Amino acid sequence: MALVLRAKFRRWLRGGDDGIAAKVRRKNQINDIIWKSLPSIRLSLLVAGYAWMLAIPLPNLGRNTYIDENALQPGQVNTYWNWPHVFRADRYLESLEQLRDQNSTNAEWAGYIKHEFRDLGIHVSTQSYHFTNASGEYNGTNVYAVLSSPRASGAEAMLISASRVSLNGNLNLRGIATVLSLAGYLKEYSLWSKDLVFVISDGYLEGMQAFITSYHGADEPNLDADPLTLSSGVIWTALNIDYPGHSFSHLGVFFEGLNGRLPNQDLINSFRLVSTYTGGVPVLLYDHRDPREVPHLESQLSIIPTWLPDVVKKQDAVREYGFRAKNILKHVGYQARGQTNGVHGLLHRFRIDAITLFAVPSSGPHGFHALGRVVESTLRTMNNLLEHLHASFFFYLLVKPGTFLKIGTYLPSVILVSVSMMFTGLGEWTDARWYEDLSKPKATDKSVAASGGIILLERPRPVLQALLIMLATHLAGVALFYIRTSGFAGLHPETTSLTLCALLALPPLFALIVRSSPSERSAPIASILKAANLCLASTVISVTSVLNFSLAAVLAVLLGVPLSYSSYKSALPAKIGRYAIYVGLGLGWLFCEKEVQRAIWNWEILGVWFAPFVCVVYTPLVLQAGIVSLLPS
């Protein structure tokens, strides 16, 4: 019976007796179906992609974090950091507060810290640096000390740092005091298998940027820094301590690096375990407290809109969704802009796994005592490493402390949008090849009848013109970038923005004068431009998604619908209206002055690619869609 069925099925698959003809027929049928349902396929892909993005914070997605590297053994040691060391930290703090109150200069700060390190008997040195960029100059002095590994070769090192300015803008006095007191305390141990490098960097990010680029001999054109006199080995891991308040309730972990790099997840997980179990300090992502834990602040902390009825708002799943969404949005905000929030992010570039421990300011209950124990135990864990951190994830989305999404569960959202855009582009490209022949009488043969009696004729496609337009927009993007980052723009930001906006937005209006092609014998430029524009945008999104998921997601949101549904078949007022929307989308950012300045600063001092990417890739892509809507059909 089964055999007969199988034979029948095979026969059917082969298409009966007339094998090849049936195959061809079936292939044509499938092509037809795909072609006819293309609009709905693209739409459903687009909808699926966006729905997936919205689903990322769902409470039942994600898995618990775990330690992948067996050598780490986090939280398995006794810590001996105790009140005498806290007392020492308090004394350092008093001196630092005096320096603050006396309005001391950078050199005086550095002198004091250097003196204290020397008193502890640790090799110490200072490094002065001088950054110049369009908007000004940054001077400062870093202090760094190297405690050589007592019993090992010192080929590797761990870095413990504190920047003088905290990520919340205050002075990081307690962070510095912690590092100083820790240095004296850690020196008593003989079990360090790696050198300990202590860095008190000046400023917020500049100081560490000067230190770490000099340490690795990287060439920074706008940096003039003293060479380092003390050296150590390859830095594997780094902890940055940021303790701006009086006491803290939670330790927040900041981990995004420049250009969207992330540290190995094992480091975050180890720290979380140590902090929770050894230090007794709960861990947060960033400074986001779970609104459910602080009911009196729930409305402030939660991002769930207040106008929602209580029935919805009080649902546990909804609150969990809101909490996760808030963390993810913050992550996307950092990662998409390639920006870092803390000194740790500067180190990822040199393959150093680093995080910032942010002592979330509060009236209690924790202080130096808990922080010292957490750092001591985390350092013991990092000390155990025999190889660079490699076992755990480098691509992940932390939705809350202890829960993360693997790349496979969030990447497809963006890819689906990108695929939809690619299909739209290819469909447009194929469409442009054919035109309907109206001159001939309707044929009577069978194949034509099947396609509704329409005869399609082939026509040439003006690829070169379309590509030239694209090239021109990208070149305009390059010009935009150079002008916006020039010294003049730094002095007169608003004038420059207006001028630039006008310079970029007006020339495409000449497209309105272009006569529509006399006959249908050649495809309209607009359709070719749209096809190429969509294919390029889709490729950019797919490629970016594996480098910097957040950036790709933002691009998918901003470009997905507008580019897919750009149209050149509308009347003049509609054309102008559409174009205005595209200009707003592509150039509107020029008027977010603060954002632009930060992006430019990040590019000039830290080498973050976000500003050039927006100017050279994003804006031109949107402008191309705008030109599509202006061109005649």
Next chain:
Amino acid sequence: MANALGMYRTVKRLGIPDSNIILMLADDAACNSRNKFPGCVYPAAARDLDLYGDNIEVDYRGYEVTVENFIRVLTGRMDSSVPRSKRLLSDDRSNVFVYMTGHGGNEFLKFQDNEEISAFDIADAFEQMWQKKRYNEIFFMIDTCQANTMYSKFYSPNILATGSSKLDENSYSYENDMDLGISVIDRFTHYVLRFMESVNKTSQATMQDLFDMYDPDKFASHAGVRSDLFNRPIDQTLITDFFGGVSQAEVLAPEEEFYYSSTPEGGHQQESESFTHVDSATTSGAVKSNNDEIHGYSDLLSVVQDLQREPPKRDTTGLFRTWVSSGLMFALVAWVSMRK
């Protein structure tokens, strides 16, 4: 690591000299810069007993601990340059104790994170030892995850084997030292060593007593014993037959003694003790690999057993050969002299 060193301490305490112990340690935990107590290895978090101490002889260490070297030690296929201290100098009257520990799985044990020994490798090595008359009896003990699979492939006679956990079971550590930040000893080995502390040289405790101590609740795994290849009843096999350097004097009939010493065995690396009637336990050893692997062997000579096992067949052939060769010699001489 403390697993292996614990066994080493036990066999040494029971009288087996370092010359008869092969200790293989893949890692230098004592002198690791991360060790908070430099030069010391403790088997318990209480840190009352330093296993490393002043008197320890590691025969194979670090990257010398490989599957190849381990099998060479067992089978005796050594380069002539290898010193005697690194060889297993056993013969067919030696009782060998092999102890291994480390990271393992179904029918394998990892060495150095980059290679592994399989149950078949060990079984074949033991068979080679048997054919080359390198042991009388073997006691094989292994503490690793799924340890019992490691002895499942043995097929040579006179092997008694025990392991810490059965297939699909892990072997767990006994306790953590919160200052070192690591687990210091495994449960199975901890309880075996604790049992061994009650054994001294004159102890009459048998293997059955050891196996009776096994308790799945304490070990958190099911320790196994394989005795089908072993041809003595295990309740009459003394612990000291494998672990102890126990000297026993036995007076033999003079003819027998003469008879024996005049026909030495063909086996190489014969110990000189074989000519005496004093029966002395010679070697025991621990071979350690990877993080925690040890292999040890102990080796007990027993003339009485040997004589029982060895039929005096060899002598008649020898006699026969002597006469035939003499006869040939005469024939040759006669033939040469006849030609002249």
